[in-house]
Amino acid sequence: MNTEILGSVLQVVAMVVLAYPLGRYMAKVYKGERTWSDFMAPIEKWIYKLCGINPQEEMNWKKFLVALLTINVFWFFWGMILLVCQGCLPLNPDGNAGQTPDLAFNTCISFMVNCNLQHYSGESGLTYFTQLFVIMLFQFITAATGMAALAGIFKAMATRSGKQIGNFWNLLVKSCTRILLPLSLIVGFILILNGTPMGFDGKMELTTLEGARQSVSQGPAAAIVPIKQLGTNGGGYFGVNSAHPLENPTFLTNMVECWSILILPMAMVFALGFYLKRKKLAYTIFGVMLFAYLLGVVGAHYYEMNGNPRIDEMGIAQNRGAMEGKEIRLGSAATALWSQTTTVTSNGSVNGMHDSVMPLTGMMTMLNMMINSWFGGVGVGFMNYYTFIIIAVFISGLMVGRTPEFLGKKVEAREMKIAMIVALAHPFIILVGTGIASYLAVHQPELAGAWLNNPSFHGLSEMLYEYTSAAANNGSGFEGLGDNTYFWNFTTGLVLILGRYLPIVGQVAIAGLLASKKFIPESAGTLKTDTGTFAVMTFAVILIVAALSFFPALTLGPIAEYLSL
Structure with a gap:
């Protein structure tokens, strides 16, 4: 077997094997059962006391959502203030300036909704202070x-x-202290041992092989x-994300980071x-999720490892596949696997440029x-799948002439309406945003000229990808798009908000409504x-x-674009 393909296979197997015991541990944490991490209880009690929280107080779905949304509003203002003022704050040895209000709005919203869409370059757009107390905190x-x-669901x-x-x-609190932090x-220790920097010094001055500074x-x-990987956040510390040799130094760190992206969702x-x-x-x-993921993985490996037919026509050998926009030290297969792993989750980190992959990838x-x-x-991730389970249950019930039920609770018109709104809102905000941007690209070329570095089919793909990434809270991009403008900062910011909170509100509401209904024992007709x-x-x-x-x-x-090759 090709060693690159073998590396991808081993990563996927490791994800599946390790996800099972981790899932059992997480269930115990959320059920309040005894686990090895109980030593964190005193720290958690201190946090509750400091914040005036009664952790034993039960909440209905409405109160649950109020708490969820309230903390997000607070952190939005926290992030906006620090990002705009970061040039005046400590831990800024490189002298980076504060962000403009529109960029700070987009950055703050993006990290607050777990998207990490970056319209800036990490090492020059942020300071060490905001990297820690905005980015890492969020x-x-x-x-x-x-x-x-x-x-809660x-x-x-x-x-x-x-x-x-x-x-x-x-x-x-338990999600942070007992799952994400350990x-x-x-992962952090593995990265440090392999060369990822951990300090607060300014830029290093080096002499290259050519003698330049x-x-x-x-x-x-x-x-x-x-935490960028494990939390399916994806925001790169450096501008090129995990394609940077300090953020992802070796093939081992590449495997560990790729594993980290998918292990918690699994x-x-x-x-x-x-x-x-x-x-x-x-x-x-x-099984359904893994099947769909593997379809993309196999397809991406095929197209990336076979390379670009236009280059084949030039008589240039492609022993390593389509390598434009990829790291030679990682190879085309590693980028193919990462591209599917990071988008099948809402991670969005990259170890190669998605703008450079083959059209079908x-x-x-x-x-x-x-x-x-x-x-x-x-x-x-499962919450979005939960929406489609409700729809599938309802449709199946209509097909067999029975009142649809899920886990002993009747799925009725109210739950179905919420599920359909959530399911259709996602394509609505993506396609409306892309339509507006496309209109401006055609009718306001002096404005859109600064956006698109590629014309025709690929230019449309760049705009479509940006809104798709924002709506899915992913954060990756076809980086041929010049997106640090008022238009993209504000429109994607709006899509980020709708793409994050509308589904969460709808899904928690469905779960809360079903929970309050009378339980119906399973029967032969269930x-x-x-x-x-x-x-x-x-x-x-x-x-469909x-x-x-x-x-x-x-x-x-x-x-x-594929058909034009």
Whole structure:
């Protein structure tokens, strides 16, 4: 077997194998059972006392959402102030200036919603202070917010009858102290041992092989990169993200970081099975997600390792595949795997430029984000899949002439309306944003000329990718797009807000409404949701919604570009 392909296979196997015990541990944490991390309890009690929180107070879904949204509003103002004023704050040895208000708005919203869409270059657009007290802080809090929301849904799904779905603050703190922090420390130590910088000195002055002088940024990268990956955040400490040799020094760190992106989203699916004591349901859901992920992985490997046919026509050998925009030390297969891993989740970090991948690989990265249900971000990935489960249950119930039920609760018109709004809002905000940008590109070329470095099909793909990435809270981009402008900062900022909070509000509301309903014991006529048949049904519903919504736009972009090769 090709060693590059073998490396990809081993990474995927490691993700699946390690996700199972981690999922069991996470279920115990959220159920309040005894675990090895109980030594963190005194620290958690100190946090609750300092913040005036009663962690034992149960919340209904409305109070749960109020707490979730309140903390996000607070951190928005915190981030805006620090980003604009960062030039005057300490830990700024390189003398970086404060961000403009429009860029600070986009940056703050982006990291607050777990997207980390970056319209700046990390080493020059931020200081060490804001890297730590805005970026790293938000990467812990926003990841924990999604995990807490899913844990609340777990409790709602497990209850026979009741309106309480847990305490948001308790779930938020435990997600940080007992899951994200320990894993980040492990990954951080691996990165430090392999050369990722961890300090507060200014730029290093080096002499290149040609004898020229070069300034190389450093800083506390090893503290930030682990949570960027584990929290499915993705914001790069350096401008080129994990393609940078200090952020991702070796093939070992590349494997560890790629593993870190997907391990928690995978584990959350297994945690569902342990929490509800319905392992078969978890295996069914995991199987659908893994199948869809592997389809993209296989396709990306094929196109990236075979290279560009236009270069073949020139008689130039391509022993390493399509390598433009990729790191030679990592290879085309490693970038192909990463491109699918980072977009099948809401991570968005890159170890090569997605703008340079082959057209159909680019289409698959976009399609992963358009569907936004294959593993997804920590917590919110399964929540998006949960929306489609509700739709599939309702459709299946209509097909067999029975009132649809899920886990013993009737799915009725109110839940279905919320699910459809959530499902259709995603393509709506993506396509409307792309349509407006495309209109301006055609009718206001003097404005859009600064945006697009590529004309025709690829230019459309760049704009479509940007809004897709924002709506899916992903953060990666086709970086041929010049996006640090008032238009892109504000429009993607709006898409970021809608793409994050509208689904969370809708999904938690559905779970809360179902939890308050009377439990109906399973009978011979109950629709089984843990079978292969229902898995295929859910998969079909997701693909149909995505295909009908996005296929025309994909045809005009990456598919047309592929056919033009």
